[in-house]
Amino acid sequence: MTTPRDLLITTLDVAPDRPVExxxxxxxxxxxxxxxxxxxxALTLDGDRIVPGLPPALDDRLLDxxxxxxxxxxxxxxxxxxxWRRGRGLYATYLADLEARGELTRRRNRWLPVTAGRTALSDSPARHHAAERRSSGDPVLTVLAAAVGVGQEPAEDLADLVDDAVVTVLAAVNNALMELEAVRQRRSIEQAAFDNVWRGP
Incomplete structure (x- = not known):
């Protein structure tokens, strides 16, 4: 399994009733x-720049x-x-991949079409692997899950747990998430102001 799949499974497993954005x-x-x-x-970092290496045999379609x-x-x-570039629509890509692998099913609702049903994780080896990785306190998975609101960050200093390049990536994820939240808040304020104009005094 890969860290992205473990992360998606973790968010679906830990917070099924409080979906992550x-x-x-x-x-x-x-x-x-x-x-x-x-x-x-497959790559190294030069500061915050991604320097590709020789493409390795990753044995994973999405990582390839x-x-x-x-x-x-x-x-x-x-x-x-x-x-920002790679992340566009990536949630849907990984969700579809889990479903294609049979690791995600849709609960049927007799009042709604099947496609409108809620998703549920299958009791699969992938789910057990993600749970074991989470319970072991894997720092990368723990930090990424905490960044999207699932669980707490490690108590230890991250620099003591992973190398500098990984710290750079995790810091960039946090910065991007803060930027996205700022955009949401700005749009919400603009929408509220627009609504007030139409509502009038």
Whole structure:
């Protein structure tokens, strides 16, 4: 299993009745992909720039797609730019992948079409793997899950748990999530002001 799948399974397993914002999770999934690609030595970081290495045999379709989409020309892409570009719609991509693997089912609702039913995790090896990784306190999974509102960050200093490149990626995910929340708040204020204009005095 990969960190993005473990992250998605964790959010669906731990907070099924309090769904995570899709935009937030898409950014975190893109960050999880970078962390896995760093581990696989498919890339290195030069400051905050992603420097691709030789494409490794990753044995995972979605990570292969992530690796092949890296910008391979200097000055290369920043981690934050990657998160926004790769993250667009990534939640839906991973959700569809889980469903295709039979790890996610839709609960039928007799009043609504099947496609409108709620999703539920199957009792699969992938679910058990994600749960074991979560319970072991895996720092990357723990930090990414906490960033989208599921669980708490590790008590230890992150720099003592993972290398500098991973710290850079995780920090960029947090920054992108804060930026996305600021955009949401601004739009909410603008919408409220627009509504007030139409409502009148």
């Amino acid at each position: 899709q935009g937030d999770l898409s950014l975190a999934l893109a960050g999880a992909e970078l962390c896995d690609l760093l581990t696989a030595e 797609a992530a690796s092949s989409s890296l910008d391979r020309e200097a000055p290369y892409e920043s981690v934050e730019d990657w998160l």
